[in-house]
Structure formats: structure tokens, C-alpha cells
Amino acid sequence: MSLKHGLLGLLNYGSMTGYELNKAFKDSLFSFWQAKASQIYRELDAMEGYGWLTSRRIIQSEKPNKRLYTITNRGKEALMDWLSAPEADIADAMRVKSAFLMRVFFAGETSKAQALDLLHAYREACLANCREMQAGHDAIATYETVVKDEKKSAYWKITLLYGEAFSQAGLQWVDQAIAILKEMES
Amino acid sequence: MSLKHGLLGLLNYGSMTGYELNKAFKDSLFSFWQAKASQIYRELDAMEGYGWLTSRRIIQSEKPNKRLYTITNRGKEALMDWLSAPEADIADAMRVKSAFLMRVFFAGETSKAQALDLLHAYREACLANCREMQAGHDAIATYETVVKDEKKSAYWKITLLYGEAFSQAGLQWVDQAIAILKEMES
DNA sequence: TTAATCATGTAACACGTTACATGATTGC
DNA sequence: GCAATCATGTAACGTGTTACATGATTAA
Numbered sequence: 263m264s265l266k267h268g269l270l271g272l273l274n275y276g277s278m279t280g281y282e283l284n285k286a287f288k289d290s291l292f293s294f295w296q297a298k299a300s301q302i303y304r305e306l307d308a309m310e311g312y313g314w315l316t317s318r319r320i321i322q323s324e325k326p327n328k329r330l331y332t333i334t335n336r337g338k339e340a341l342m343d344w345l346s347a348p349e350a351d352i353a354d355a356m357r358v359k360s361a362f363l364m365r366v367f368f369a370g371e372t373s374k375a376q377a378l379d380l381l382h383a384y385r386e387a388c389l390a391n392c393r394e395m396q397a398g399h400d401a402i403a404t405y406e407t408v409v410k411d412e413k414k415s416a417y418w419k420i421t422l423l424y425g426e427a428f429s430q431a432g433l434q435w436v437d438q439a440i441a442i443l444k445e446m447e448s
Numbered sequence: 449m450s451l452k453h454g455l456l457g458l459l460n461y462g463s464m465t466g467y468e469l470n471k472a473f474k475d476s477l478f479s480f481w482q483a484k485a486s487q488i489y490r491e492l493d494a495m496e497g498y499g500w501l502t503s504r505r506i507i508q509s510e511k512p513n514k515r516l517y518t519i520t521n522r523g524k525e526a527l528m529d530w531l532s533a534p535e536a537d538i539a540d541a542m543r544v545k546s547a548f549l550m551r552v553f554f555a556g557e558t559s560k561a562q563a564l565d566l567l568h569a570y571r572e573a574c575l576a577n578c579r580e581m582q583a584g585h586d587a588i589a590t591y592e593t594v595v596k597d598e599k600k601s602a603y604w605k606i607t608l609l610y611g612e613a614f615s616q617a618g619l620q621w622v623d624q625a626i627a628i629l630k631e632m633e634s
Numbered sequence: 635t636t637a638a639t640c641a642t643g644t645a646a647c648a649c650g651t652t653a654c655a656t657g658a659t660t661g662c
Numbered sequence: 663g664c665a666a667t668c669a670t671g672t673a674a675c676g677t678g679t680t681a682c683a684t685g686a687t688t689a690a
Contacts, residue, residue: 263648263649264547264550265649265650267550267554268550271550271553271554271557274557279669279670280669280670280671281667281668281669281670284669290553291550291553293544293549294544294545294546294549294550294553295545295546295547295549295550296543296545296650297650298650298651298652299669299670299671300650300651300652300653300670300671300672301649301650301651303670303671303672304649304671304672305649322668322669324658324659325658325659325667325668325669326656326657326658326668326669326670327669327670328668328669328670329669329670341554341557342557342558344551345551345554345555345557345558345562346558346562348548348551348566348569349569351546351547351548351550351551352548352566352569352570352573353573354546354547354548355546355547355548355549355570355573356573356574356577356615356618357482358479358480358610358611358614359480359481359482360480360481360537360540360541361450361481361537361540361541362534362537362538362540362541363479363480363481363541363607363610364450364453364454364457364477364480364481364537365530365531365534365537366603366606366607366610367457367476367477367480367603367604367607368453368457368527368531368603369531369603370597370599370600370601370602370603371457371460371527371528371531372528372531372532376531376532377603380534380538383534383535383538384538384541387538387539387541387542388542391542411556412632413556413632414556415556416556416628416629416632417552417553417554417555417556417563418553419628420552420625420628420629421549421552421553423621423624423625424544424549424552424621425544427617427618427620427621427624428544428614428617428621429542430617431613431614431616431617432542432613434613435609435610435613435614438609438613439606439609442602442605442606443602443606446598446599446602449676449677451677451678465641465642466641466642466643467639467640467641467642470641482678483678484678484679484680485641485642485643486642486643486644486678486679486680486681487677487678487679489642489643489644490643490644490677491677493643508640508641510686510687511639511640511641511686511687512640512641512642512684512685512686513641513642514640514641514642515641515642
């Protein structure tokens with residue numbers, strides 16, 4: 263249910279249209295949650311059904327009409343209830359799900375050269391990720407000037423640090439893995 | 449489609465029943481992919497439809513009847529094709545999806561004490577994970593004596609090292625995060 | 635005597651992705 | 663002139679979870 267709660271969290275900062283929510287989602291939550299616009303619209307519909315938000319149509323002449331979503335008191339309660347019950351998500355946070363590791367597991371069916379290619383490709387992706395992390399810091403700096411709340415932005419930065427820590431861990435792991443393969447007699 | 453390919457990979461080691469596949473999955477692939485028995489049976493059905501495997505009913509008197517699945521040549525081809533086309537999964541491997549980080553992001557809506565509780569709970573989970581990693585090494589050691597293929601088991605160990613690397617990275621990150629919160633004026 | 639193991643599944647639901655549709659305005 | 667932005671969605675499909683059903687054997 264975290265997509266719904268992510269949307270609640272954003273709407274708690276202020277009313278937005280689905281389009282704006284989609285952009286805010288990409289700018290701020292993308293490093294740990296991804297969602298397509300079509301899914302966001304569907305979830306907003308469901309959330310309106312729960313009474314978590316209300317929507318108001320805004321007719322525009324120059325641009326397409328839009329729909330402004332506003333969080334209700336019920337929605338704020340739902341957000342706070344969720345924030346107070348983190349148990350399930352912590353177990354979940356420990357769980358890795360990776361098609362890439364599935365490939366590594368079965369890489370013994372292919373050649374060592376092919377396996378090394380796979381690991382080198384991962385290595386490049388880690389490096390690219392480390393570089394791109396800067397964009398996240400910039401996005402937070404932008405939001406910081408809008409929301410002006412040091413308490414909030416401290417947490418935002420902590421989530422970004424996670425991405426950095428894990429890109430670096432990936433790099434160290436893949437170098438270790440490459441070393442193991444190179445030392446392997448074959 | 450990785451669940452299907454994981455099952456193909458296991459069946460490539462030898463014919464198994466759905467029940468045995470479910471156990472083999474838990475023992476060997478669990479650290480990076482999880483699946484419920486009900487889903488495994490559904491996927492096996494679909495895979496039989498693709499011609500990737502055949503099944504044979506085995507009638508037992510003392511125990512429930514079972515169904516033995518055997519990989520076909522078409523199935524082996526599908527496995528090899530998948531192993532040769534890793535591009536998509538590497539981008540995917542870089543993506544974090546974490547309800548836990550969503551909570552951290554919005555933790556500014558709660559008290560600092562609540563946020564610290566959340567981070568400490570994560571810390572404990574990381575420590576528990578580090579300890580449990582040993583069980584994975586034991587499982588591989590067992591399979592090693594059965595499959596007797598050093599080339600394969602090298603890759604198995606590499607996937608386990610990933611879990612260790614990421615538990616440790618998680619620990620370092622959370623200690624950094626806790627330090628940031630403690631230094632925060634509030 | 636209670637739980638675990640063996641062994642299979644179905645049905646409903648929840649969540650996520652892909653492809654498609656519409657059509658005006660603005661910047662390069 | 664072409665791509666991007668603005669702004670909304672629907673339909674179909676794919677993947678994953680939960681709850682349920684059956685019923686015998688074996689180990690603590």
C-alpha cells in the first residue's frame with residue numbers, strides 16, 4: 263500500500279493535480295519508489311473512494327482541464343496511522359529481489375567470459391548511478407527552498423544517502439566477484 | 449519473467465516435483481527471489497503450455513500423488529536465450545523499491561524519537577540478517593556435495609556475498625543516519 | 635496430541651506495466 | 663517543422679499475495 267501513502271504524504275504538503283503529483287513523485291521519491299502515471303490516477307481514484315482526499319475539476323481554456331486533489335482529515339489520519347506502524351516494512355526492507363542475481367546464480371551454465379561481461383555491465387551501472395546521485399541532491403535543494411523545513415529535508419537527505427551507500431556497496435561487491443572469477447581455474 | 453527462468457534453471461539440474469522445486473527455490477534462490485508455492489504451480493502450468501517442460505503424474509499409495517516436471521529442449525533453449533540477454537535486468541538491478549525508505553522520507557511528520565525507533569529497528573534487522581547469512585553458506589555447502597560442480601558453486605557463493613555486502617552497507621548507512629538525527633537541533 | 639511434512643491446487647484480490655487515445659501550446 | 667509539455671485517463675495483461683481445501687503419515 264505504499265504508493266497510496268506516498269501520494270498522501272505529498273498531498274499533505276499541499277493540494278496538487280495528478281500531473282503535478284506524478285512529477286513530484288519522480289523528483290522526490292523516485293530513488294526508492296517508481297510508479298507510472300496511469301497507476302497514480304488509478305490509486306487517486308481509489309483513495310477518493312476511501313475518503314482520503316477530495317478532487318475538484320478545474321476548467322482551463324488555454325490548456326487541458328485538470329483535477330486538483332486535496333487531502334482530507336481522514337487522509338491525514340491514514341498517513342499518521344501508517345507512519346506509526348512500520349513493523350511489516352522493516353522485514354520487507356531486508357529482502358532483495360533481483361533478476362540480475364538470478365542470472366549470476368545460473369551463470370555457471372554459460373562461459374566465464376559471458377559471466378564477466380555481465381559483472382562488468384553491472385559495474386558500469388553502479389558507476390553511472392554514483393554520478394547520477396548528484397541530481398537527487400539538486401532536486402532536494404530545490405524543494406528545500408519551497409518547503410523551507412529543515413526537519414523534513416534532513417530525512418530527505420538520509421534517503422538519498424541510502425542510494426549512495428548501496429551504489430558503493432554494489433561496486434565493492436562486483437569487484438570482489440570479478441576477482442573471484444579471475445582466480446577461478448577453468 | 450524471472451520466476452519462470454529460475455524454475456527452468458533448477459529443472460536444468462534435474463527433474464523435480466512442484467513441491468521439491470518450491471523447497472529448492474527456498475534453499476537456493478531465496479536470498480534474491482521469493483515465491484509462494486501457489487504461484488510456482490501456476491507458472492509451471494504456463495511453462496508446460498510454452499513447451500518448456502513436460503509433466504508426468506506419479507501415483508503413490510502411502511503419500512499424496514505427485515507430478516514430476518522435466519525440462520525439454522525448448523526449455524533449455526529458453527534458459528540459454530535468457531542468460532544471453534541480460535541488458536534489461538541490469539538497469540532493474542540498480543533500482544531500489546522500499547516502503548521503509550518511504551517512511552524515512554516522511555518521518556519529519558512524526559517525532560524525532562519515533563524516527564529514531566524506526567532506524568534502530570532497521571539496525572537490528574541488519575544485524576539479524578548478517579547472522580542469518582551463515583545459513584545460506586551452509587545450504588550451498590549441502591548442494592555442493594550433491595551437484596559437485598565447482599564452477600557452479602562459485603557463482604552461488606557470489607550471490608551470497610551480495611547479501612552480506614548489502615547487510616553491511618545497510619548497517620553503515622543507518623549508523624550515519626542515526627548520527628545525523630542526533631546532531632540535528634530540534 | 636499437536637505440529638510438521640508431504641503434495642497439490644483454485645479463486646479472488648492487489649499491485650504494476652504496456653499500449654493506446656486525445657489535442658492544444660510552447661520552445662528549438 | 664518537430665519534440666516536449668500539459669493533462670487526463672481506459673483496457674488488457676502480467677505478476678504476486680492471501681485464503682482456502684484436502685487428508686494421510688510421522689516425529690516431539
